[in-house]
Amino acid sequence: MKVIVNVSLKEGVLDPEGQAIKSSLNNLGFEHCSDVRTGKQIILNLDQNSETEVLKQAKKMCEELLVNTVIENYEINILKD
Amino acid sequence: MRSGVVIFPGSNCDRDMIVALRKISGKTPIKIWHKEYDIPNLDLIVIPGGFTFGDYLRCGALAARSPVITSIKNHISRGGTVLGVCNGFQILIEAEILPGSLIRNKKLLFTCRETTLEVQSCIESPFLSGLKIGECLKIPVAHNEGNYFAPEDLLKQLKEEGRIALKYIKQKDNEKNYNPNGSTEDIAGILSKNGKVLGMMPHPERAINYLHGGTDGLKFLTKCVEQIIG
Numbered sequence: 001m002k003v004i005v006n007v008s009l010k011e012g013v014l015d016p017e018g019q020a021i022k023s024s025l026n027n028l029g030f031e032h033c034s035d036v037r038t039g040k041q042i043i044l045n046l047d048q049n050s051e052t053e054v055l056k057q058a059k060k061m062c063e064e065l066l067v068n069t070v071i072e073n074y075e076i077n078i079l080k081d
Numbered sequence: 082m083r084s085g086v087v088i089f090p091g092s093n094c095d096r097d098m099i100v101a102l103r104k105i106s107g108k109t110p111i112k113i114w115h116k117e118y119d120i121p122n123l124d125l126i127v128i129p130g131g132f133t134f135g136d137y138l139r140c141g142a143l144a145a146r147s148p149v150i151t152s153i154k155n156h157i158s159r160g161g162t163v164l165g166v167c168n169g170f171q172i173l174i175e176a177e178i179l180p181g182s183l184i185r186n187k188k189l190l191f192t193c194r195e196t197t198l199e200v201q202s203c204i205e206s207p208f209l210s211g212l213k214i215g216e217c218l219k220i221p222v223a224h225n226e227g228n229y230f231a232p233e234d235l236l237k238q239l240k241e242e243g244r245i246a247l248k249y250i251k252q253k254d255n256e257k258n259y260n261p262n263g264s265t266e267d268i269a270g271i272l273s274k275n276g277k278v279l280g281m282m283p284h285p286e287r288a289i290n291y292l293h294g295g296t297d298g299l300k301f302l303t304k305c306v307e308q309i310i311g
Contacts, residue, residue, distance in 0.1 A: 013230060014263070016185045065146060068139055068175070070182045071230060 002079035008039035094130035128169030141171030170280035181231040187263025206276030211304030229264035
């Protein structure tokens with residue numbers, strides 16, 4: 001089963017990369033772009049059929065390695081074919 | 082003094098640290114490979130700088146899950162002393178040995194230059210007890226993710242517990258870029274609750290010879306070694 005983990009920075013955490021992208025967009029004429037936040041996507045392939053088990057495993061992976069919970073939030077979605 | 086320097090794939094300041102510690106203590110530190118579970122009793126373990134595991138995922142994230150970290154945590158629970166420099170600091174944070182987070186430098190630039198550090202009034206620590214409060218040290222930094230971030234409650238706790246050890250400080254009133262990375266309250270280094278673990282972004286091992294442009298790093302490490310030997 002394919003699982004998509006979206007990792008984003010928590011509100012209040014400075015995102016210098018997002019700010020640089022924002023100022024570049026503004027310079028390109030996209031003046032209405034008032035904020036940009038960046039994140040990352042991690043795609044996992046888990047050899048398991050139970051959705052509950054897959055979600056449980058993915059959550060454990062996030063907590064133990066994939067996400068720095070001090071500064072990041074995450075969202076887990078199962079990719080349906 | 083018996084010391085050890087931990088080496089991960091991608092560590093690159095291990096040799097400089099070994100040279101510095103040998104110069105100070107007269108004894109060559111042992112090299113500890115990241116896959117080792119059993120490490121001998123040591124007075125000091127240093128996690129040096131570098132780009133462990135290519136900085137993949139987050140700086141220090143993969144190194145912090147290496148077997149050696151369990152041994153380091155045991156060493157700490159026995160009251161052992163640990164110094165993490167630069168990527169070593171990032172690893173200590175990722176391993177949850179020190180709190181907070183080190184994020185991208187504010188201006189998105191890899192910063193490699195000399196900084197001036199001020200010794201803060203903090204808890205008893207072998208790393209700082211040999212120095213005076215307010216004493217300034219010129220030690221270089223070289224990093225891309227050294228911007229120390231702590232949520233407000235944690236910052237308050239760190240202050241109350243006297244765990245902010247080193248801050249970047251202005252040399253002149255009008256100096257603007259004295260803080261190389263935009264860290265919260267100009268923090269350059271923090272201590273564990275018992276003062277025995279220090280994480281710092283600046284590289285003392287890169288200022289141990291007048292040819293480096295200064296010897297304040299030598300002074301800093303010498304004071305640490307003196308305090309540890311007692």
